[in-house]
Amino acid sequence: MKFAQLVTLCGAVTVAVAAAGMARGASAAYLGRWTIVGATKAPWADPAHPLDPSEPARLQGQHIVFKPTSIAGPPPFPCPRPHYQWVDFTPDLLFQGAFGEMQSKNKSADPTKIAASLGFPAPGIETLETGCEIDFHFADGATAKAGLNDYVYTLKKQ
Numbered sequence: 001m002k003f004a005q006l007v008t009l010c011g012a013v014t015v016a017v018a019a020a021g022m023a024r025g026a027s028a029a030y031l032g033r034w035t036i037v038g039a040t041k042a043p044w045a046d047p048a049h050p051l052d053p054s055e056p057a058r059l060q061g062q063h064i065v066f067k068p069t070s071i072a073g074p075p076p077f078p079c080p081r082p083h084y085q086w087v088d089f090t091p092d093l094l095f096q097g098a099f100g101e102m103q104s105k106n107k108s109a110d111p112t113k114i115a116a117s118l119g120f121p122a123p124g125i126e127t128l129e130t131g132c133e134i135d136f137h138f139a140d141g142a143t144a145k146a147g148l149n150d151y152v153y154t155l156k157k158q
Helices: 003-027 054-059 091-105 111-117
Strands: 032-041 063-066 085-089 125-129 136-140 143-148 151-157
Touching: 032 054, 054 151, 085 091, 091 111, 091 125, 091 143
Parallel strands: none
Antiparallel strands: 032 063, 032 151, 085 125, 125 136, 136 143, 143 151
């Protein structure tokens, strides 16, 4: 391959990669109002420690609003300056690596099966990292999940 062709090819690949990243970020399908529609006991929750049902009761039906420059909602969800970034996670990385940690303690714990039990497709799960306390894992375009205090909260896009 001639040098000029190689330079042209590298330039085209760079433009294509940049355009793909911009298209993904530009869609910003996560922006808008989401409602917390449910909470389930997290698979990693220690059965020896009872869960406090007051938090899910407080959050049920509450709204989280993703804005370009902030996240609004009930505590602990607000974030004054998020740094949004889409990342494709494998099941073992979900919820700060909780499923991978479960497997390291018990080899029969399968992160893919655990993720599937919560409604996540495998293997790539789109995750919105916020740069704040909580990240959001997407089961589909209208369903996100967040882990908090041994619960997995389900959010639906409004």
